[in-house]
Amino acid sequence: MIRRQALVLLTLVGLLVATYLWLYKIGVLGQLQCGTGSCEYVQASAYAELFGIPVALYGVAGYAALLGVGLAGLQPRFAADRRVAWLLATLATVGFAFTLYLTGIELFVLRAICRWCMTSAAIMTTVWFLSIAELRGTPSGTAPTR
């Protein structure tokens, strides 16, 4: 249960970070607080959108889905439900793969680092590890309790 709680808490922080980047992208926030990083450069690049949609919005959707499933998984009736663990692991794996792609773009194509994107990448990586640990730790064949 502690792993799911940690996962939910991290996912909430990730959702806030993704929302921050998305609000900047759509012009609600005027400037990113980035220190000496290259947040605005990365956010202004062509890679900040995928199929015409800001990548930060994919992050918002992904984190929101993970948060919803994670919160549901904290309910006593789903506490030992392996399907929840599978769903969390699947969502986190997709998010982690997307994170790897975006980090690769930053490091090898743009050669610039956006600290907020890196924060999100670290959160998603941790969430992925937690979801895999949760999947391995949930006994197989467990039925939902009522």
Next chain:
Amino acid sequence: MNRFYLLLVAVAVIGGGALWYGSQRSPTPPASSAPLPVATADAFHGYTLGSDSASIEVTEYSDFECPFCASFATVQMPVIREQLIATGKLRWRFRDFPLPSHKYSRYAALAAQCAGEQGKFWEMHDQLFTNHQWAQTGQNPRALFRDLARGVGLDLDKYDACMDGQRYTARLEASVQEGEAVGVRGTPSFFVNGRPYTGRGTSDDFKALVDSLTKKRK
């Protein structure tokens, strides 16, 4: 469990509050009378070419991503440099006016300013306009600009630090505001001794203009 949900709500409230605060604060544009830190501090009014004693000065408002500016810089400007600037008849002042519709023009202007920091503004200016394919592809030009910076002999560590720190953003903003104040609507726009120039932007026209102004003075 209850403590966990309290923590969750606290994080949500604090984070949401910070986002709300940021959204209320940021969109407010600075008042027109607000000071522009870098620009006013260094009283920068653009890089110049030509003799300080030249009696005629042309101020050009330009956008590095604008195709007309590139055409002017690569076709007309070499003749103007050779026939008017190098001969001491004319001084040329370059001002940035990156148009909001252009994705990378501000970034290019910053690259030129960062090159200027190392005494290579005009070299970078020429490279940005000569290798103008970056403006057509829509691809992120960061790597190309670094190559251009290396090509003109910049110290790349200093260039990177300047670009990453967006050191001349305020200077750029001041240039745009100055352009708007004098009525610039598009690029390239020219002013001759402070007055709007409405002629064609060809080297022949500038030569004729300089000749007529020089004769008037005689």
